[in-house]
Amino acid sequence: MASEKRQKAIDLSHHLSDLSRARGVSPLKGLAKYFGRPGVISLAGGLPNPAYFPFNNIGADVLVPDSFSLNTTGQDESSLSWFWKFFGRAGKERTTSISIPKFSETTEQVSLAVALQYGGIGLRQLQAFLNEFVEKVYQPAYSDFSILVHTGNTDGWSRVMQTLINPGESFLTEEWTYTSALATTNPHGMHAVPIPMDKDGMSSTDLRSILAGWDEKARGCKRPHVMYTVPVGQNPCGYTMSSIRKKEIYNICVEYDIIIVEDDPYYFMQQEDYVPKSERSSQSTGKYVNEADWLASLSPSYLKFDYQGRVIRLDTFSKYIAPGSRLGWHTCSPLFAERLERQGETSTQTPCGFGQSLVTQLLTTWKYDGYIRWLHGIAVQYKNRRDFFIDTFGDEFHLVPSTSNIGFWKDRQVFDAYAKSKKCVMAEKGELGTKLFSFVPPSAGMFIWLKVHFENCPGANASGAERPEIQLWVKIAEAGVVISPGWFFAADEENPPTDETEGHFRISFSYADFETLRKAVKIIANVMKEFFRVSD
Amino acid sequence: MASEKRQKAIDLSHHLSDLSRARGVSPLKGLAKYFGRPGVISLAGGLPNPAYFPFNNIGADVLVPDSFSLNTTGQDESSLSWFWKFFGRAGKERTTSISIPKFSETTEQVSLAVALQYGGIGLRQLQAFLNEFVEKVYQPAYSDFSILVHTGNTDGWSRVMQTLINPGESFLTEEWTYTSALATTNPHGMHAVPIPMDKDGMSSTDLRSILAGWDEKARGCKRPHVMYTVPVGQNPCGYTMSSIRKKEIYNICVEYDIIIVEDDPYYFMQQEDYVPKSERSSQSTGKYVNEADWLASLSPSYLKFDYQGRVIRLDTFSKYIAPGSRLGWHTCSPLFAERLERQGETSTQTPCGFGQSLVTQLLTTWKYDGYIRWLHGIAVQYKNRRDFFIDTFGDEFHLVPSTSNIGFWKDRQVFDAYAKSKKCVMAEKGELGTKLFSFVPPSAGMFIWLKVHFENCPGANASGAERPEIQLWVKIAEAGVVISPGWFFAADEENPPTDETEGHFRISFSYADFETLRKAVKIIANVMKEFFRVSD
Known part of the structure; x- marks a missing residue:
């Protein structure tokens, strides 16, 4: 299996849009090597001295990772939070305190002096956490993948479509799809080509026949080279694509040279089959008590099959931490990551430092195992x-x-x-x-x-x-x-x-x-x- | 003076770009009126229940508004913050504690349940603060101005240029200008037309002569209808445009039907004339001890002259709170604000809720007067x-x-x-x-x-x-x-x-x-x- 080898992403730079090519390299051009060298005094940028940040520290009380049970008997644990609020018993929830000082003792620690400053690609500690997470959970088929934080999958897709699609070009997607993704592309004259779905989501048979029979004149545009897909908890239909179907689709995309944009906010909300109430036992824990077994039961990401580096995966914290964190990340080849970073520099820049530092401190406090347990608890809740x-x-x-x-x-x-x-x-x-x-x-x-x-x-x-x-x-x-x-x-x-x-x-x-x-x-x-x- | 009348912004919708027109109205179209009505149960959006936000509260220790003196003797007060850090005397700084609970007792209070949820145009309480601030400080010449939060002036300008300029069109700017503003427009094929500067910044004489003599054929594009300007602390030259020059430029923009984009991050860093060290007294406070006098001494915003609603002002908290807050706002006519909001819905969405709620809580704790005192202190520091x-x-x-x-x-x-x-x-x-x-x-x-x-x-x-x-x-x-x-x-x-x-x-x-x-x-x-x- 090609997908099981760990390869290096191949060069797919011919997919870049005219806009992305016009961006050139870094704004610093040939002088970039002089910036950020240790010991160098930088008087180049308009950075305020951190003494002028009015925040001396920020902190939070955060829930413990196993706050939600793995009990699948249908209890509404979310209402307890309201209950505790109204009856003043908030102390009943198990919490941990986290805090971020303005200046940290060690460079390992997150500090506001760094998090609240202008900053390129996000907090180093968050980057490290996400690398471990992606490596262990999604297991990309090539080892030199890049992670780039963004401000949520809307920003993620917005950057991708500008980086890969020219106005007038079209892209492939499921026949029913996420409205906001279309609202992003339609005004640019980038139109969706709907692919019919069957029980496993996007139909590989229909995909192949649409690509094979593509008539540039009749269609008014060349064959699409980008696919936007929500393969898990497909929005709006709620389907989850099987591993076999993903491989089929991936192979067709290799054959027709298509970049797959995997928008996957619901990955950790994969649910077992519905069993009617009358047939469910009244007291049962979920099928998976062990987190590793639970993770293994989830449909794999396209990344796992992506031996060529033609997948750009969009992940978000909106569903698992909070939508207002406006924080997520791209996982993709270094080539695309560099272009997506440039694209972001002239719009969203780096995600908010308050959000980044609080989420990073939460995750590094919980650690990888704790976050997986939290995700499992949320999955059972849904x-x-x-x-x-x-x-x-x-x-x-x-x-x-x-x-x-x-x-x-x-x-x-x-x-x-x-x-x-x-x-x-x-x-x-x-x-x-x-x-x-x-x-x-x-x-x-x-x-x-x-x-x-x-x-x-x-x-x-x-x-x-x-x-x-x-x-x-x-x-x-x-x-x-x-x-x-x-x-x-x-x-x-x-x-x-x-x-x-x-x-x-x-x-x-x-x-x-x-x-x-x-x-x-x-x-x-x-x-x-x-x-x-x-x-x- | 027309600028002293309080008028209603006129309709300048002919300035909208093709992209902005193609955005249509709200994604909800005719059904919008049913959303958000009191008492209605909404099962439309993919909003997580706030019980699933792992943050039970967030908080901070924030400096008091008069943390920096108004003493202009050149002391480096910023280094004290480092001093206190290294000598463990952080307690010497005067701070106030702020906190934001997940659920608030009253709707007046900021809560994480709201701030960390998906949300349209930002926190109501921040909106209210900014309205008061803009009204009192900039005194717009028409009363129905709108305020729209964005994620900093880079996002602000990115939305504006997409909303107003078509690829291939050009825009006016100072002959030396902010690099990042050009990095935003250049790849879209929107080119800057440089206007020479004199001692007051952009020259009104040169502006008029360039517009009057515009030769569409020789220039290869039609006469610009947008101006991007940094009138205060002009980047990179450091000039500040006088009130008289602003009126001249504004009137030319009325005559030639030009929208003025006022990017004004340094507004509160206006500095008195430099007096050589040998001539300065060793102990002196700034010229203005009274905040109202200090504010009155600042060069007015273009908003003050904008009786037609042709100014889009960009403000940011990057220089006064922290760059990492990724928070700022547009002040402009309701027409442009609505288009800029749509433009943002498919990229940055709302600014981060952690940042918004902490900054809002800081500002509502300090109140308007406190924030003005803070700004004055920062001005003296610079x-x-x-x-x-x-x-x-x-x-x-x-x-x-x-x-x-x-x-x-x-x-x-x-x-x-x-x-x-x-x-x-x-x-x-x-x-x-x-x-x-x-x-x-x-x-x-x-x-x-x-x-x-x-x-x-x-x-x-x-x-x-x-x-x-x-x-x-x-x-x-x-x-x-x-x-x-x-x-x-x-x-x-x-x-x-x-x-x-x-x-x-x-x-x-x-x-x-x-x-x-x-x-x-x-x-x-x-x-x-x-x-x-x-x-x-």
Whole structure:
């Protein structure tokens, strides 16, 4: 297996965009070697003396790594935090104090004098932690990979698209994809080429046939050389790509010389299969008690197969520490890392030093093992949230394993949802009535993706009216619940991968407490039943 | 005076770039009104529950606002911070503790649950502080101005240039300008049109004549409609534009329909005139003891004259709190603010929540008056640094008030520097010998800008050799001092506003402690004398 050899990334510099080439080398050009030499007095930059930083130290009380249990019985541990707040029992949470002084005793220690100064590529201590993390968790197939901190995956993708894609060029992505990624590229005239999905996410068969049959004239642009993909907890559909499929896609990308941009915020939210409430045991810990086994159970990153250095992976702390940390990193070849660094120098520069130093101090206090334990705890929390959320749909609707093999859901665990009448008379008779929507329990991430069967809704497609998806969306919003309409996520908004009679919603189970989730599902159920004119 | 009326910004939407127009409205489009309504349950976004933020609180010990004296006798107060560190007497500094809990008791208080979440336009409390600050300090000429936080002026300018300038278009700027601003635009094919400077900074006469005589064919692009300017502590020259000149420039911009981008990081580092050491009194406080008088003495922002809303002002906390705060803000018309917000949504997003909440808590603890006192203290520190630095040049060279009225330095306080021989024989005889360089004491900012007289240097212009500026720069660097070579700052690098026999250096006095500054000037003096073959 080529992917198991540890190689050096090959030169893929022909992929750089005109903008990236025009950036030239470092702004310091030939004089760079004189900067930053030990013992040299630098009077070059406009750096304020750290005495003028009004912060003498910063600190925090941080949770211990095993704050969340590995218990998969569906308890809402997130609500405890609120409970402790309201009843003044915050001391019940186990915490550790961390602090960062303005000046440190040793160069090993993080100091504000460094963290709050202008600074190139981020804190050395963070860099070291991330190197260990990437090496152990993702195991890149070549050894000279680079890590470059950024201010979150939005910044990450923004830098990548400017570094690799010229205006007028297109890029490959899943037929349903992350809206914000499109909002980044569309205004630049870089358009998404949607690839159909099957049960394993992006279809390798469709990818190959689209590339092989690419007609430059008919398409109006040359064959894409960049792929943007969310392979784990695919946004919005919630799929997770298997290892086999990743290898297939990677090999096609080698064949057609494509750079893979792996946007992977949900990697540590991979969840075991959904087991209906009635079949789950009431007291159980997760499948993996040992962190190494848990990590080994996760679908590998594209990095593991990337013996050529054609993967740019985007990681973020937004989902595991906090979105407001505005901190993440690129893992990629040194060539791309250098260009991405230059790209960042004229926009975001280095991530915020307050955030960098606090997160770095947290991670170096927890250490690698502690952070993995924290991630595992968070993963179990999201599994519990997903299970609770689907259970709640089961309370409001008849959820029935599907027999219909809907399109790209073939061979997946699909549930069809039918209206539950007050007396459940029809159900008892085996008559389910109107099928309202279907879904696949997500295997990772924060969202459930519903396909709504407007073909069963009388009058929903009356000509002249708003599309039924929007009609129903507005009614749910007016009843007090805001969810995401499906059309947000069509890679090609003009030609969404769906027909007129269908609609989709993406619903997040990541934020609200369990009681609020239950209330929201009740509201959705009531509005839906009324919309479908299903009598109670 | 039109500028004294408080008007509403006029519609200048015809200035938006193609990229900005292509961004459309909000990503939420027509559904935006349903988001964020009170009482609504949102299951739309991928927001983690704040229970999963591992930070239970963050805090800091911050200096009190009057930590730096208003004493202008040139004491190096910045070194005390190091002193206290090394002698373990950190407790000698007067500090206040601030902290930010995960959940706050009232909505007035900053909380991590809000600050560390995804969030649109930054913390409400910071917004409120900045509104008060801009209103009181800059006094914009129209009342419906908007404030939008960004991650520092690099991000600020990056968003502006993408929002206003199309590739291939040009923009106006001072003939010497901030390198990084050019590094942002050049790769996009947006080129700087240099405007000559006189003693007040950008020349209004030259600006008008360049605009009036604009020849689209000869220039290869249409007349610029954007100006990038650093009017206070002009980078690199250190000039500060007078109120009268600003009005002249503003009126020309009204006439030619130009948007003014006022990049103003050094606003609160405006310094009184340099008085030679021998003439300064040894014990004196600054000219302004009252903060209101000090503020009133500062050159006004372009905002004060901006009755049409054609100014986009960039402010940053980098110089007054810390560069690593990566925090600043745009002040501009609501039209531009909305476009700049959209532009940021696909790159930096909101500034880091750790930084935002700590800076906000600092400012709301200090309050407006405290922050103004802090700024005044910092201003005095930089005045002391500048004075010390020039004094040190005076120790190493003969500094003589210039009689030569060099080019755009006409009517400024100019010093010529001559080599000081060991015995000072020539000087005593009134013979000064070789004039090495000249400079104008900066009236704001962190830098001194030297013009080096290579015409007096035998052999420096030998054909085939590197330009003398670089030859000397390398020798100084090899001797252990790194400064900035002048060619970095030429708005038009191909045609720098200088002749072959001249060279320039920008030297920063902002960072090093006083002893190091003295050591650096000694090194520079020795290398220069050797380079100019001036016998000791």
